[in-house]
Ligand code: SF4
């Protein structure tokens with residue numbers, strides 16, 4: 001995937017967030033890195049465990065940083081997937097949706113929380 005230069009020019013932060021989220025969701029669906037089976041994931045860490053947004057139906061919010069993150073147990077297993085997520089992560093970081101140096105920033109945050117954090 002190559003996002004064209006200036007693709008997001010003129011768009012609002014909420015539009016950009018939604019678009020990045022949809023693109024990330026498409027990548028996750030395409031590569032299925034977590035390969036859930038019988039409630040267990042391939043990485044075995046269960047990175048959503050304990051999150052207040054985790055319901056029996058799955059994640060209840062649009063958490064972009066979570067969509068763009070994969071655990072260390074998956075690193076190197078799906079290079080194309082990682083490359084595409086990295087490309088989106090770099091764009092998301094430019095808008096402050098996450099922090100490339102601190103993977104906790106943005107994760108487990110709803111879209112509203114992310115946008116409020118940016119506007120503080
Ligand atoms: S990123 Fe890793 S720990 Fe999280 S759900 Fe996927 S495989 Fe499991």
Ligand code: SF4
Pocket residue numbers: 047048049051052053054055058059060061063066067107108109
């Ligand atoms: S916010 Fe993140 S950690 Fe929490 S349930 Fe959603 S994807 Fe999982």
